[in-house]
Amino acid sequence: MSEENILLVEKKNSVAIITLNRPDKLNSFNDELTFKLQDALKETEKDATVRSIILTGAGRGFSAGQDLQSRSISHESGQRPSLGDSIRRRYNPVITKIRRMEKPIVAAVNGVAAGAGMSLAMACDFRIVADSASFIQSFTKVGLVPDSGSTFLLPRLIGVTKALELMYSAEKLDAQTALNLGLVNKVVPQEAVMKEAIELAERLAKGPTKAFGLTKRAINKAIFSDLEELLEYEASLQEIAGRSDDFAEGVKAFIEKRQPVYSGR
Amino acid sequence: MMTMTYKNIQTEKEEQIGIVRLHRPTVLNALSHELMEELVAALQEFDNDDKIRVIILTGSDKAFAAGADIKEMSDETTVSIMLKDRFATWDKVRKTKKPIIAAVSGYALGGGCELAMTCDIIIASETAKFGQPEINIGVIPGAGGTQRLTRAIGKYKAMEIILTGRPITASEALAAGLVNKVVPAELLLDEAKVMAKEIAKKSPVAVKLAKEAILKVFDTSISEGLEFERKNFYMLFSSEDQKEGMRAFLEKRPANFTGK
Numbered sequence: 001m002s003e004e005n006i007l008l009v010e011k012k013n014s015v016a017i018i019t020l021n022r023p024d025k026l027n028s029f030n031d032e033l034t035f036k037l038q039d040a041l042k043e044t045e046k047d048a049t050v051r052s053i054i055l056t057g058a059g060r061g062f063s064a065g066q067d068l069q070s071r072s073i074s075h076e077s078g079q080r081p082s083l084g085d086s087i088r089r090r091y092n093p094v095i096t097k098i099r100r101m102e103k104p105i106v107a108a109v110n111g112v113a114a115g116a117g118m119s120l121a122m123a124c125d126f127r128i129v130a131d132s133a134s135f136i137q138s139f140t141k142v143g144l145v146p147d148s149g150s151t152f153l154l155p156r157l158i159g160v161t162k163a164l165e166l167m168y169s170a171e172k173l174d175a176q177t178a179l180n181l182g183l184v185n186k187v188v189p190q191e192a193v194m195k196e197a198i199e200l201a202e203r204l205a206k207g208p209t210k211a212f213g214l215t216k217r218a219i220n221k222a223i224f225s226d227l228e229e230l231l232e233y234e235a236s237l238q239e240i241a242g243r244s245d246d247f248a249e250g251v252k253a254f255i256e257k258r259q260p261v262y263s264g265r
Numbered sequence: 266m267m268t269m270t271y272k273n274i275q276t277e278k279e280e281q282i283g284i285v286r287l288h289r290p291t292v293l294n295a296l297s298h299e300l301m302e303e304l305v306a307a308l309q310e311f312d313n314d315d316k317i318r319v320i321i322l323t324g325s326d327k328a329f330a331a332g333a334d335i336k337e338m339s340d341e342t343t344v345s346i347m348l349k350d351r352f353a354t355w356d357k358v359r360k361t362k363k364p365i366i367a368a369v370s371g372y373a374l375g376g377g378c379e380l381a382m383t384c385d386i387i388i389a390s391e392t393a394k395f396g397q398p399e400i401n402i403g404v405i406p407g408a409g410g411t412q413r414l415t416r417a418i419g420k421y422k423a424m425e426i427i428l429t430g431r432p433i434t435a436s437e438a439l440a441a442g443l444v445n446k447v448v449p450a451e452l453l454l455d456e457a458k459v460m461a462k463e464i465a466k467k468s469p470v471a472v473k474l475a476k477e478a479i480l481k482v483f484d485t486s487i488s489e490g491l492e493f494e495r496k497n498f499y500m501l502f503s504s505e506d507q508k509e510g511m512r513a514f515l516e517k518r519p520a521n522f523t524g525k
Binding site: 217 | 449
C-alpha cells in the first residue's frame with residue numbers, strides 16, 4: 001500500500017528540505033520511503049539551484065530506522081528475509097549518496113534517531129539536534145549488526161570505545177551527551193531545530209559551493225575512502241545475523257512486546 | 266596539411282600533443298562505423314604530422330564510449346557482418362605508431378573498454394567505469410576484449426568481468442592493473458597532458474621503437490621478443506637522437522631531441 005506524501009521535498013532560497021513523512025511510524029523506513037529518499041537525493045544533487053540540503057523527520061521522531069513491521073510479514077510465512085540484499089538495495093545507496101554528494105547536508109534531528117535512522121544522521125555533514133532528541137544503536141536489541149554505515153561512521157565520529165559501548169548496550173544516548181561526545185554540532189530547544197537548521201543551510205548555500213564540495217571530497221578521501229567496501233561488508237554480516245535464531249526471536253519479541261530470550265545462536 | 270572536418274569526433278593540437286575527442290553526446294559516444302572511420306583518419310593525420318609526438322584520446326565527462334552502436338548491428342547475419350569487416354578500422358587504430366594515451370571518464374564499456382585498451386596508456390577519472398557487458402546481449406567482445414583484458418589483468422579477473430558483464434570502478438581497475446592512474450574528473454585531461462608532455466620530450470624515434478617492442482610481447486615468444494628489442498636498440502644508434510642523448514648525458518645537460 002502506498003502512503004500519501006511519504007517523503008516531502010521543498011526548495012527555497014537554494015536550500016532543499018527533505019522530510020521523512022511517516023510520523024505515525026516515527027518515520028521508520030519501508031521500501032517505498034528508502035527508494036523515494038534515494039530519488040530525492042539524486043534529484044537534489046543534480047539540481048544546480050540547490051546548494052545545500054536539510055534532512056529531517058516529520059512529527060516526534062527523526063527516524064526509527066528499519067520498519068520491523070514491514071519485515072515481520074516474511075517471518076510469519078516462515079521465510080527469513082535476505083537482510084544483506086535489502087541493505088544493499090535500500091540503505092547503502094542512500095548513505096553513499098549523502099557522503100559522495102558534493103553539497104553540504106545538514107541533519108535536523110528533531111527527535112529519536114534509531115538504527116538506520118542514526119546512520120542516516122551520521123552520514124550527513126552537520127547534525128543540529130533537538131534537546132529532546134536521542135540516538136540509539138538499536139540493532140543488537142533485535143539480534144542484528146549495526147548497518148547502513150553505523151559500524152563505519154560511529155567509531156570515526158566518537159572513537160571505538162564509546163561506539164562499541166553504544167552498540168552493545170543499544171541504550172539511548174541523549175542529545176547533551178551526544179554533544180559532549182562530539183557526535184553532534186549543536187543542541188537547541190525542540191521548537192528551534194528547523195529554524196537553526198535553515199539558518200545554517202542558508203548560510204552554507206551562500207558559500208563557495210564548489211570549494212565546499214571539494215573540501216567534502218578531500219575529507220571523504222581522508223576519512224571515508226573505504227565507505228563502499230565497509231557498507232558491503234556490513235551487508236554481508238547482516239545477512240549472517242539475519243539467519244540467526246536470535247534475530248528471529250528478537251523480532252518476535254518486539255512484535256509481541258515482550259523481552260527477548262536469546263540463545264546466542 | 267589538409268585538416269579534415271569530422272562529424273563524430275573533434276580534434277585539436279596543443280604544442281606536440283594531438284587530442285582526439287569522441288563526440289556523439291546524445292548516444293554516450295557509441296562507436297558507430299562512421300565514428301571509427303573518422304577516428305582512424307584523425308589518428309593517421311596525427312601519425313603523419315611531424316610536429317605531433319603523442320596522441321590523447323578522450324570522450325566526455327559522462328562517457329569515454331559506452332560501447333558499439335548496437336542499432337547498427339542488431340539485424341546483421343553472420344555473413345553480412347563478416348563481409349562488412351567492421352573490425353578492419355580497429356586494426357588501423359592498433360597500427361598507430363605514436364603513443365596514444367586514453368583519458369577515460371565515465372563509461373568505457375564494451376567497444377569503449379576495448380578502445381581504451383587498444384591505447385598505450387590509460388588514465389582514468391574517479392568516475393570511470395570499465396566493463397565488457399556484451400554477454401548481457403547474447404554476444405562476446407569482438408574488438409579485442411577477451412584478448413587484451415586477459416593480457417592486462419590475467420585470466421581470472423578477465424573471466425569474471427566478461428562472463429558476468431558487470432563493470433568495475435576506476436579504483437578496482439587501478440588495483441587490477443588496467444589503468445595507470447586515477448585522478449579527479451576535473452583534472453583528467455590536464456593529467457593526460459602532463460604525461461603526454463613528458464613523453465613528448467623524449468626522442469620520438471626511440472619512443473616509436475619502444476612502443477613497437479612492447480607491443481611485440483603479445484605476438485612473440487620471449488626469445489624472439491628479446492631479439493626484436495635488441496635490433497630496435499641497435500637501430501637507434503643510427504639516429505641523431507642517440508648521439509645527442511648520450512652527449513647531453515655526459516655533458517650533464519638536458520637533451521634536445523629532434524626526431525632524426
